[in-house]
Amino acid sequence: MDLRIFTEPQQGASYDTLLAVAKATEDLGFDAFFRSDHYLRMGAGDGLPGPTDAWVTLAGLARETSRIRLGTLMTAATFRLPGVLAIQVAQVDQMSGGRVELGLGSGWFEEEHRAYGIPFPKEKFSRLEEQLAIVTGLWATEPGKSFSYEGEFYQLVDSPALPKPAQAKVPVVIGGHGATRTPRLAARYADEFNIPFASIETSERQFGRVRAAAEEIGRDAGELVYSNALVACVGRDDAEVARRAAAIGREVSELKENGLAGTPAEVTDKLGRYAETGSTRCYLQILDLTDLDHLELIAAQIQPQLS
Template sequence: MKPRLSVYTAAQQGTDYARLLDVARTAEDCGYEGFFTSDHYLKLGDVPGLPGPIDSWTVLAGLARETSRIRLGTLMSSATFRLPGPLAITVAQVDRMSGGRVELGLGTGWYEAEHTAYGIPFPPLGERFDRFEEQLAVITGLWETPPGETFTHEGRYYRLTDSPALPKPVQRPRPPLLIGGDGPIRTPRLVARYADEFNVPFLSLDATVPLFDRVREACRSAGRDPDSLGLSVAQVLCCGRTDAEWRRRAAALGPEGGAFAKSRISGTPSEVVDRIGRFVEAGVDRVYLQPFDLEDRDHLEVVAAEVMPQLA
């Protein structure tokens, strides 16, 4: 099985639309399948974070009109940021703007500091999961309502009455929906019910495999074919044509035993192929690669030229 490679950017760490457009166009020109961005309003860690946060769906709307082939989406939008009805409208509009190239990654939200920094309510985890589950029902319900019919939802947190459920996305019955994380009970159940793809972000292979097993079992318990669920991982990218080149890129991430040590796909092209291959053997059909230096276009180009052909 040939894995699909997408580029992932942690845009909250400090960038702007022009830089993200350049990365997306480079990824498209190089043959990557997708360009995905985080959906955060506050930096993580000790970085300047300038010029400030982006709004992911504003950026993706722009990219929808300035790219032509590459798929576009979020890893992951936070259910605390937007009401489900307006979010369904936004994503459907961007899907239409892109000609049907959009995917929605959605999660509960976890970063409390960004909520307090921008005045966004941050309920306890149990309530966030309850809202997340209702949002999944509302968003998919709106998208899947046949044209000419209306959608009604009577939930604990969200109530919609006779919604025209417009606009409709280009992709039918709806754009792909991505859910990720390592939650032991509710996450697998929601994946089995709603998700087209399950994503494990920035964990080692040994930590990833049990999570895949858990969602597959949830699919079987729900009467769903586990093979109908896509499996993906996100990993930090450190690739170079030589040992010196990839180690130079890896040095920017901190020490070998640091925070990103277990979430790197790193090495020369042949070593990167081997590391991706191990995830593929575990069932992964899509890999999101995160290059930290968004000005280093050669990083994406070396993977396209020397890794992608070996993955065929």
């Protein structure tokens, strides 16, 4: 199972903090550094020093790392027009030498839209579907040809469909808990399906829905990567687990039930049970971005057991 580091900078992190985590991610042998795409802190606290933009951040990290994959869980379709998003992601992919992945979701946090004057439309899922068609269509258009699209929400006329990403195909990640429309979208557009903060049983059920949706349209369900995103709280002993849980304002018992909490042996065992559902990748949500020893522990005592 691949382990990726997943951060939530809207809770309070500067670019320099994210850079330190990304460099540790690379140095410690993790597969990728991903971040959320949010502009407002969730829950208590002041969120200082304030939000950082996901794709501005990834552009900087593209030039300051050399190996790890870089991406979003999930870019909000409400934040960017699809043509602009296709340009941004293609450019960052070029800047990274072909290491970018695009997680794209409908957007859901209405309060942050109000806080920064971003429209929050009712038809978010339908807009997401059109964005996926446009972004992937622009990238797939052969050089020298143009791309047009006539949708309910977006229209493109004779776009030169430039620039192109460095990769022949930027991996697209789609995720969520929806029982019908989400699996259908994943079957059509995704290279990877991710389910966030779900139990082993829920993950298995949702992966099954995605596989069935793929087979229904004649796609090999085995082409997709199936992954989880789970909060991580690992300690060498119970006292260290409790200290890390307290640092992020969570209870150990809740984290053990809903995330990956405990000693390295306990967490490795739980990851193995997720792997039995078909999951081959886990995004470890790291909430205390100053605790790089946490990453070192996971890299030293869990990652080798999953190789």
